[in-house]
Amino acid sequence: MNPRQRWGKQAETKRGSRVIELSNVSYSYGDRRLFSEISLALPAGSFHFLTGPSGSGKTTLLKLLYLELRPQAGQIALFGQDAAGLSRDQVALARQRIGIVHQDCRFLDHLSVADNIALPLTVAGRNVAAERGNMNELMSWVGLGAQATSTPPQLSGGERQRAALARAVILSPDVVLADEPTGNVDWEMSTRLLSLLVELNRMGKTVLIATHDLHLIRQAKAQVSARVLRIREGKLQLAGSDL
Amino acid sequence: MSTIAHLAAQLSGGDAERMVPRTGITANLTMFAAGAMAFLCVFALALLFSTSRVAERWASELANTATVRISAPAGQEEAQVAAVLAVLEQTPGISSARAMSDDEQALLLAPWLGPDLPLADLPVPRLVEITEASGGFDAEGLRLRLRAEAPGAVLDDHTRWRAPLIEAADRLRSLGWLAILLIAASMAAMVTLAATAALAANGQVIEVLRLAGARDAFVVRAFTRRFTLRAFTGAMVGAVFAMAAVAVMPNPGAAASFFSGLGFRGGEWFAPLFVPFAAAIVAFLSTRLAATRRLRSIR
Ligand SMILES: Nc1ncnc2c1ncn2[C@@H]1O[C@H](COP(=O)(O)OP(=O)(O)OP(=O)(O)O)[C@@H](O)[C@H]1O
Ligand SMILES: [Mg+2]
Numbered sequence: 212m213n214p215r216q217r218w219g220k221q222a223e224t225k226r227g228s229r230v231i232e233l234s235n236v237s238y239s240y241g242d243r244r245l246f247s248e249i250s251l252a253l254p255a256g257s258f259h260f261l262t263g264p265s266g267s268g269k270t271t272l273l274k275l276l277y278l279e280l281r282p283q284a285g286q287i288a289l290f291g292q293d294a295a296g297l298s299r300d301q302v303a304l305a306r307q308r309i310g311i312v313h314q315d316c317r318f319l320d321h322l323s324v325a326d327n328i329a330l331p332l333t334v335a336g337r338n339v340a341a342e343r344g345n346m347n348e349l350m351s352w353v354g355l356g357a358q359a360t361s362t363p364p365q366l367s368g369g370e371r372q373r374a375a376l377a378r379a380v381i382l383s384p385d386v387v388l389a390d391e392p393t394g395n396v397d398w399e400m401s402t403r404l405l406s407l408l409v410e411l412n413r414m415g416k417t418v419l420i421a422t423h424d425l426h427l428i429r430q431a432k433a434q435v436s437a438r439v440l441r442i443r444e445g446k447l448q449l450a451g452s453d454l
Numbered sequence: 455m456s457t458i459a460h461l462a463a464q465l466s467g468g469d470a471e472r473m474v475p476r477t478g479i480t481a482n483l484t485m486f487a488a489g490a491m492a493f494l495c496v497f498a499l500a501l502l503f504s505t506s507r508v509a510e511r512w513a514s515e516l517a518n519t520a521t522v523r524i525s526a527p528a529g530q531e532e533a534q535v536a537a538v539l540a541v542l543e544q545t546p547g548i549s550s551a552r553a554m555s556d557d558e559q560a561l562l563l564a565p566w567l568g569p570d571l572p573l574a575d576l577p578v579p580r581l582v583e584i585t586e587a588s589g590g591f592d593a594e595g596l597r598l599r600l601r602a603e604a605p606g607a608v609l610d611d612h613t614r615w616r617a618p619l620i621e622a623a624d625r626l627r628s629l630g631w632l633a634i635l636l637i638a639a640s641m642a643a644m645v646t647l648a649a650t651a652a653l654a655a656n657g658q659v660i661e662v663l664r665l666a667g668a669r670d671a672f673v674v675r676a677f678t679r680r681f682t683l684r685a686f687t688g689a690m691v692g693a694v695f696a697m698a699a700v701a702v703m704p705n706p707g708a709a710a711s712f713f714s715g716l717g718f719r720g721g722e723w724f725a726p727l728f729v730p731f732a733a734a735i736v737a738f739l740s741t742r743l744a745a746t747r748r749l750r751s752i753r
Binding site for chain 1: 665
């Protein structure tokens with residue numbers, strides 16, 4: 212299947228403009244300072260990896276990017292707009308342009324897997340029934356064709372991550388932020404999920420993947436020009452060619 | 455009104471509602487409480503209508519009649535009655551005045567003193583019946599003039615005992631309104647409690663919805679639709695039971711003039727049908743308020 216045909220809406224953001232930008236952002240949990248004055252710009256159509264030791268703050272950084280957390284200092288801009296100035300509805304609309312794969316997936320356990328994957332469509336007020344064709348194709352692409360009517364707790368760890376990725380891309384977002392999307396899946400499936408993200412990137416979508424998986428990074432670098440960011444001692448660095 | 459439009463939007467399309475898991479116990483308790491409140495509310499309405507009816511009747515029966523009582527020494531009686539009638543004829547606000555005959559007076563006294571009353575032998579005062587014109591008359595002015603023209607005449611305009619009766623009916627009516635307000639407030643409090651509990655229990659669901667791009671209105675709808683429907687359904691059942699109870703209430707009939715019985719007459723029967731809608735509006739507004747408050751802490 213060719214994802215370009217299915218979720219082929221071209222990214223609305225002009226290639227090269229900054230879809231997400233952090234300027235001098237500091238963040239602490241209580242007394243514990245995690246980031247001090249970090250800056251980051253994700254140009255439209257770019258492909259980034261985010262690495263760093265466990266506990267270094269990868270998930271926290273993603274939460275700042277999709278505005279779940281507010282920084283104690285510094286600015287965050289989404290699609291060229293200062294996040295601090297966005298109304299709650301504007302935040303919602305910005306999130307409809309961002310596909311998120313949460314590290315812990317965050318499903319609604321009382322709904323079926325298919326309903327969970329369709330969630331971004333539902334909350335955006337789209338006609339889910341009209342998108343059934345896309346849904347089915349996406350679900351079989353991530354290998355969940357048989358699990359549509361299961362509930363998330365019935366899925367294996369890898370199946371959950373695949374469902375989470377499917378949910379993140381169903382609305383054809385401009386940006387995909389994925390937190391360890393391949394942590395529990397086998398080599399073959401992780402190759403497959405990566406190729407979906409690479410394909411989306413080729414369509415002009417901005418991709419950021421937080422991961423420990425060096426194989427995944429190498430594999431991606433063979434296909435797209437990906438930059439690797441590393442969190443070290445509260446700062447964000449561009450990793451060298453060692454990766 | 456935008457509330458009504460909102461309400462209509464709530465009742466169509468349960469997409470948002472499905473996003474929040476159902477909790478059997480709060481659902482049933484909300485429905486039960488709404489039913490009980492509606493039951494009480496219908497009784498309060500019946501009380502309101504009944505007291506209004508009674509007060510109106512008392513007012514209309516008492517308001518347009520008055521009497522003048524003339525107690526005079528035997529020889530002067532007829533002269534004073536004539537003088538009183540002359541004064542009354544010239545008083546504005548009186549449509550007619552008529553001296554009662556002996557037979558009529560005997561009839562009035564019969565319940566207390568028995569028939570075959572030798573009225574002529576007793577010092578019974580003579581009565582003049584006054585029918586007021588619609589505007590009423592100036593009782594104080596009339597009293598002064600009667601004192602001058604007929605010293606034995608006393609005006610009894612019933613206000614002395616009419617006023618407290620009507621005041622009691624008014625007080626009862628205010629209590630009925632107060633009861634309805636209290637019922638609405640308890641209903642709001644109860645729905646707020648249930649909705650707050652549901653919102654707290656579903657904090658994670660709300661977060662997931664927001665992160666998936668849901669607007670606040672969508673999240674609010676997920677809760678309001680449910681509580682609005684529950685309150686409506688419960689209140690409908692409660693109101694129907696209460697209406698049935700009012701319908702089979704024994705009616706003391708026309709004979710019991712003091713209190714005409716609790717109930718609805720004719721078109722009044724439509725009033726309790728509004729109770730479920732009022733309950734739905736109260737539930738909708740309370741839930742929306744609780745959800746909006748909850749959303750403030752979730753970005
Ligand atoms: N809600 C919170 N309250 C307090 N501390 C927190 C909270 N969330 C995370 N932390 C702490 O902040 C640090 C960074 O956490 P985060 O989840 O961002 O790390 P991570 O880089 O994603 O780790 P991993 O690779 O294991 O997923 C950790 O030490 C964690 O204990
Ligand atoms: Mg993490």
